[in-house]
Amino acid sequence: MAIAKKTQTQMENSSWIRRMFEEGIALRQQYGADKVFDLSLGNPLLEPPQAFQDELKRIAADTTPGTHRYMPNGGFPETRSAVAEALAEETGLSFTGDDVIMTCGAGAGLNVVFKALLDPGDEVIVIAPYFAEYFFYIDNQGGVPKVAHSDSLFQPDLASLEAAVTERTRAVLINSPNNPSGAIYTNETLAGIGESLRRAETRYGRDIFLVSDEPYRKLMFTDSAYPFVYRHHPRTVVATSHSKDLGLAGERIGYIAVNPDYRGREEFIDGVTFANRTLGFVNAPALMQRIVAKLQHETVDVAVYRRKRDRLYGALTDMGYECVKPQGAFYMFPKSPTDDDREFVRLLQSKLVLTVPGVGFGMPGHFRISFCVEDRVIEGALPSFRSALAEVTA
Amino acid sequence: MAIAKKTQTQMENSSWIRRMFEEGIALRQQYGADKVFDLSLGNPLLEPPQAFQDELKRIAADTTPGTHRYMPNGGFPETRSAVAEALAEETGLSFTGDDVIMTCGAGAGLNVVFKALLDPGDEVIVIAPYFAEYFFYIDNQGGVPKVAHSDSLFQPDLASLEAAVTERTRAVLINSPNNPSGAIYTNETLAGIGESLRRAETRYGRDIFLVSDEPYRKLMFTDSAYPFVYRHHPRTVVATSHSKDLGLAGERIGYIAVNPDYRGREEFIDGVTFANRTLGFVNAPALMQRIVAKLQHETVDVAVYRRKRDRLYGALTDMGYECVKPQGAFYMFPKSPTDDDREFVRLLQSKLVLTVPGVGFGMPGHFRISFCVEDRVIEGALPSFRSALAEVTA
Numbered sequence: 001m002a003i004a005k006k007t008q009t010q011m012e013n014s015s016w017i018r019r020m021f022e023e024g025i026a027l028r029q030q031y032g033a034d035k036v037f038d039l040s041l042g043n044p045l046l047e048p049p050q051a052f053q054d055e056l057k058r059i060a061a062d063t064t065p066g067t068h069r070y071m072p073n074g075g076f077p078e079t080r081s082a083v084a085e086a087l088a089e090e091t092g093l094s095f096t097g098d099d100v101i102m103t104c105g106a107g108a109g110l111n112v113v114f115k116a117l118l119d120p121g122d123e124v125i126v127i128a129p130y131f132a133e134y135f136f137y138i139d140n141q142g143g144v145p146k147v148a149h150s151d152s153l154f155q156p157d158l159a160s161l162e163a164a165v166t167e168r169t170r171a172v173l174i175n176s177p178n179n180p181s182g183a184i185y186t187n188e189t190l191a192g193i194g195e196s197l198r199r200a201e202t203r204y205g206r207d208i209f210l211v212s213d214e215p216y217r218k219l220m221f222t223d224s225a226y227p228f229v230y231r232h233h234p235r236t237v238v239a240t241s242h243s244k245d246l247g248l249a250g251e252r253i254g255y256i257a258v259n260p261d262y263r264g265r266e267e268f269i270d271g272v273t274f275a276n277r278t279l280g281f282v283n284a285p286a287l288m289q290r291i292v293a294k295l296q297h298e299t300v301d302v303a304v305y306r307r308k309r310d311r312l313y314g315a316l317t318d319m320g321y322e323c324v325k326p327q328g329a330f331y332m333f334p335k336s337p338t339d340d341d342r343e344f345v346r347l348l349q350s351k352l353v354l355t356v357p358g359v360g361f362g363m364p365g366h367f368r369i370s371f372c373v374e375d376r377v378i379e380g381a382l383p384s385f386r387s388a389l390a391e392v393t394a
Numbered sequence: 395m396a397i398a399k400k401t402q403t404q405m406e407n408s409s410w411i412r413r414m415f416e417e418g419i420a421l422r423q424q425y426g427a428d429k430v431f432d433l434s435l436g437n438p439l440l441e442p443p444q445a446f447q448d449e450l451k452r453i454a455a456d457t458t459p460g461t462h463r464y465m466p467n468g469g470f471p472e473t474r475s476a477v478a479e480a481l482a483e484e485t486g487l488s489f490t491g492d493d494v495i496m497t498c499g500a501g502a503g504l505n506v507v508f509k510a511l512l513d514p515g516d517e518v519i520v521i522a523p524y525f526a527e528y529f530f531y532i533d534n535q536g537g538v539p540k541v542a543h544s545d546s547l548f549q550p551d552l553a554s555l556e557a558a559v560t561e562r563t564r565a566v567l568i569n570s571p572n573n574p575s576g577a578i579y580t581n582e583t584l585a586g587i588g589e590s591l592r593r594a595e596t597r598y599g600r601d602i603f604l605v606s607d608e609p610y611r612k613l614m615f616t617d618s619a620y621p622f623v624y625r626h627h628p629r630t631v632v633a634t635s636h637s638k639d640l641g642l643a644g645e646r647i648g649y650i651a652v653n654p655d656y657r658g659r660e661e662f663i664d665g666v667t668f669a670n671r672t673l674g675f676v677n678a679p680a681l682m683q684r685i686v687a688k689l690q691h692e693t694v695d696v697a698v699y700r701r702k703r704d705r706l707y708g709a710l711t712d713m714g715y716e717c718v719k720p721q722g723a724f725y726m727f728p729k730s731p732t733d734d735d736r737e738f739v740r741l742l743q744s745k746l747v748l749t750v751p752g753v754g755f756g757m758p759g760h761f762r763i764s765f766c767v768e769d770r771v772i773e774g775a776l777p778s779f780r781s782a783l784a785e786v787t788a
Contacts, residue, residue: 003665004513043464060454070437070643107674119398136672207395249464250680271397278530280501285679286644
């Protein structure tokens with residue numbers, strides 16, 4: 001009995017992404033790495049922008065004492081202010097450094113937010129298709145996940161959301177641009193969610209939070225402005241990271257931003273800061289905090305991801321796959337040409353192409369393709385996509 | 395109702411250290427920063443060694459692609475191997491990289507270990523005097539803390555430990571060099587703990603883990619070898635960080651090491667790696683992993699902390715304070731000259747010297763002094779220590 005029953009159960013339910021990762025290792029060993037086309041992982045391909053390298057060099061040359069020591073658990077005041085300033089510019093809202101808590105990435109941020117919010121048995125509504133790790137984050141912090149669904153364009157279905165709300169609902173968790181669909185939730189959708197939450201708040205006499213996971217916010221392939229959540233509900237909190245927009249996934253740097261229009265946020269921010277400390281994060285890594293303070297207006301070259309999207313989307317729809325065109329992130333979520341998405345993913349796998357079945361995202365009948373990979377991986381996978389489709393439609 | 399009741403309760407029980415920190419801010423504002431002598435915090439004073447600066451510069455100049463991306467959740471294989479090699483050298487045990495999981499510091503490591511080990515209601519025995527945050531870590535992961543006590547030299551009292559063991563005991567958590575006492579647990583003490591655990595394992599038919607929190611392991615003021623825990627119990631896991639030995643507290647870099655003599659450790663390591671991912675740590679910061687891989691034989695200049703220990707210990711005992719001489723870390727834990735340690739700490743505070751009452755470490759009748767401060771802070775505090783003692787013994 002080396003590990004707890006609870007952890008064992010979680011591990012048995014562990015994500016499909018992980019399973020595909022392990023099967024990928026086996027396939028590569030068997031057939032050679034260059035023969036396997038792995039489109040199953042969301043490991044950002046692009047390198048950090050040049051400004052990151054410049055700033056890292058500048059900091060490496062600066063030996064001011066004290067910069068690697070503890071700082072307040074919420075982060076360096078200058079980093080929090082820099083993030084707040086950029087958010088204020090983008091949203092037109094009066095963010096200050098006090099509304100921002102630096103975290104060890106978005107997964108950290110979500111655990112911290114749920115720790116601050118959830119009493120045992122409190123419910124969090126997650127909208128399918130979803131990133132499966134959310135279930136662990138909610139369960140870790142004593143919450144109970146409930147699922148609402150999306151329409152055929154992957155916009156949250158408001159009737160389904162409404163039906164999932166109960167007297168124990170404490171938060172709704174959304175993710176836009178969405179993993180796995182690449183959909184961007186519209187202002188209309190967000191307004192509908194906000195109205196629904198305020199009705200439920202009145203009905204049940206408790207605060208309900210809209211928690212928005214936004215690591216892909218700056219990876220958009222449209223010219224429209226990003227539909228921010230803040231104006232649609234006062235009790236809004238965003239968890240995000242610089243894993244994707246600055247290509248820093250391994251460095252664990254992100255932040256929590258609390259809606260400046262939420263009165264009473266001081267208590268909430270105290271709770272979040274406390275949770276950040278006592279869950280063992282303590283603070284976001286100091287050196288990365290200093291760097292990202294200078295990079296709030298930088299991003300990786302999003303055009304590269306857009307070109308990959310265009311190539312893959314064009315090729316797959318030409319072949320006859322049905323797919324909603326992703327508007328952001330670096331995933332595509334086509335319909336499975338067979339009823340059983342696991343079966344189709346297995347067929348692709350037999351042709352050395354790794355994807356993830358929709359059932360792993362709470363939306364069977366689809367499968368996820370990650371296109372944050374080298375072009376040769378996309379090109380190498382296309383013949384298998386073609387022959388797999390031909391086989392099942394023959 | 396901005397935050398959960400559970401979090402509110404935890405916050406109300408939040409540590410004395412934090413309280414002193416806040417009172418310190420108020421005092422500094424009232425009297426001026428140079429008039430207040432803050433000996434309440436454990437924020438490592440010493441800068442990272444020169445080798446850190448050199449390695450940081452080397453890495454900043456190296457633009458090999460992919461170094462800031464995700465890596466396996468346990469860390470870079472080369473970092474894990476470097477840590478294992480150093481541990482093997484020091485302990486004579488056959489550590490390999492597989493026995494090491496890189497973490498975002500020791501607080502992260504402890505949360506991860508408890509998450510992997512604890513089912514709801516499982517008990518963890520903590521030995522007073524203790525670092526109070528342990529209670530949050532255990533509670534976060536569904537465990538119930540139980541307290542055992544130490545003798546007058548701050549060695550764990552084996553009879554007290556034995557009495558605290560029940561059928562629900564899952565782990566014993568120790569910390570040596572100890573915060574707050576600076577005691578180093580002897581090999582005899584550790585052997586006694588190990589025997590006690592194995593008797594309990596047989597009695598209750600379950601595995602019981604010895605969890606050792608070792609962030610101060612390399613801050614020792616004696617020439618004796620560090621008494622490692624591994625040989626004293628097979629189910630031993632160490633959580634530690636480079637916050638103190640390399641002066642990197644803000645960078646959140648540390649590791650978990652699992653006893654290579656523990657058969658069946660593969661399953662445990664899988665559980666720990668899973669917990670590291672799903673609690674939102676994901677992996678230890680990439681850049682720091684690359685740096686510390688090269689610094690396993692480096693430490694800050696421990697002689698500086700020893701000189702501060704000698705000066706403070708000499709001055710206080712000359713005045714008449716009763717104190718066990720600390721053998722490591724950067725804390726001293728003298729007897730309070732009054733029965734009520736909170737009252738004495740308040741008296742010192744009225745003289746603008748900040749310390750922490752022993753009640754905050756589960757051992758009333760003492761108070762903690764941190765000597766990881768500039769010499770001028772120690773010197774400036776001495777007159778108040780003298781006059782406070784005079785007042786209460788008058």
